Amino acid sequence: MRGAIDCDVHCAPASFDALFPYLSDYWRQYISEAGIRLNGLAFAYPSGVAGSVPSSYDALADAVLTKSGDEVVVVNCLTGFETHRNPYFSAAVASALNDWMLEQILAHDDRLRASLVVSPVSTDDAVSEIERVGEDPRFVQVLLPVRSDLPWGHKNNHALFAAASSRAMQIGLHAWGRAGKAATPSGFTTTYLEDYVGNQPIAQAQVLSFVSEGVFERFPELRVVVAECGFAWLAPLLWRFDKDWKGVWREVPWVKRRPSEYVREHFRFTTAPAHLPSDGALLDQLLEMMGGAGMLVYASDYPHQHGDGLPALLDRLSEPERRSVLWDTAAELYQVA
């Protein structure tokens, strides 16, 4: 789309071969002898629902960049969400992915930004990776999977937020991750549909965690961009969160204001998936409940498909609101001039 900051476009190496130049002999052997392959997150994006993810700059440019050039694209490489649990391997893969992203993708076009891949299983390693390459302004945020072993707001993760925040990086919290554990708080699922929809309730739990653990009191500059987890659920969640906080605030004395205030200031949500009512009047109600579209940032989520909710949403917005969703809110977030 022209004149937009696209906050979630996918790009990933086609195989480990593409990462070999950025991996040590030890890990090249480990990968070769174990016969590990990048499976492209097949559990998250089976062939029945997803197009193929670009694996080179040319493919990416063909798909999402225009000749007119008045756009900015944030590239998210989800390869760091693969299933393996070895923290040393996870850290090595994260570094290789970031080096690959810099050389193979970002170097070709100054309209591109990227999320920094970090190990999702070791805060120490995530901090080291932020320290290693996080000074590069093209890495605008640290990418975390919405599925986690511990909710991300937990104090064990605060060093990661300190490292990001001190470099003016945000947190990108993206759908999926951590296959092999139950996808939902109620247990293992038996359909893809539940896994797919399940990203939204999991994101809700993460929103609660960031606020209740006091992350934004400690890191007032930090913002969290929730990608590919929807947003229609937000208003009712905050009604309940505020109500409960009024009753049990003693448990979390560092939460000094209503939870909804922290969320409105510190969270942004991509417009994917826009699972919305087809009735325009209901859509207006929903936007009113959310206090407007101020927390939304545009994402095509290429190559993932979520139905036709996004164009309907953009059509329904006033022109100033549409500009803020397409450009202004993300420009402020990612310091795009």
Place this chain on the structure above:
Amino acid sequence: MSQVETRTGAEAQATRAVELVDCDVHAQATEAMLAKYLSAPARRMLERYGRRTPRVTEWYPRARNAGMRVDAWPGKPGHIWGSDPETTREQLLDEFGVDYAVLEVLSGQDCYDHPDFAAEWNSAVNQWQVDEWLGFDSRFLGTIAVPHEYPDLAVAEIERRAGDERFVAVLLPASAAEQLGARKYWPIYEAATAHGRPVAFHTGGYVDHRGAGYPSFYLDYHVGNGIVMQTQLASMVAGGMFEAIPGLRVVLTECGLAWAAALIWSLDSAWELMREDVPRLQRSPSEYVRDHVWFTTQPIEEPDDPRHLVYAIEQARLEDRLLFATDYPHWDFDSPKQALPRALGPSLRRSVLYENALSLYGLPAERPA
């Protein structure tokens, strides 16, 4: 209200029009109260080894008054919050004019118990309701506690209690060893339906916060009850149980209601994209929810603008699906006098306060005065 006042003579003496049904009241038995119903081996097992399930109050302690209403301690030897029918009658039925109170005894809801013990324990919960509550005041109604992880034993307990009309529903927790849409549990749902009872799923049970991992605080856990129920409802719809058991009615209890619309939109959108993933579904998810699912109100969401709550109800078409509940004696008790905002309007308030419950549970609209 005026209906009763304008009645005359003997008729007014005889009956009273029902105006308030409380669909989630906690009677809570002490172990000693239930132990007397157990067989000798089960009692010995309880005495010597106890129940191995950590209480959810140990995982997520309630920072004030153990999560109970400050005034609800009965002050009688051997009693705890919610164990004394006289206190509940005084503080809930009489004080607020509750016409029917549906008891949900959570003491049997854990899933680590040995099947033999679980069967006895849940049967004890039910017999305790009969002996101490249902006969004590006819406004108290029971729900059938079942050893839900052992569906054959659960079905046997449903059959044992089904002849007693005072048991108006079958009670299950909102979290179990498997997702509640799993086929494992369908025999329970079939038995409940065959006996004309809805299945009430009450927040709590097996606490295992997968997905995002374990939250640190009661605050997240408690708000998260609504999140757990969202994934349970997705499981129920996607798993096909509403297609397989056409008469099944489920009551989602103490999990909020305002999230329903967003979940329904998401399920419908996903279904359009991936019908081949759920070939059993013959209709859209929203239609199954519409036909099969009820919600209790407490803890009702409180938007700054109360009209937004009305939006949320209308968006999900829940007007005839909401059941008022106080959650007595818990700290977040919703008062019948204050919890429903005026924005709902008189007709919707009547539906929520009693009409929907009378219809769901098949209760008489008049009761002995």
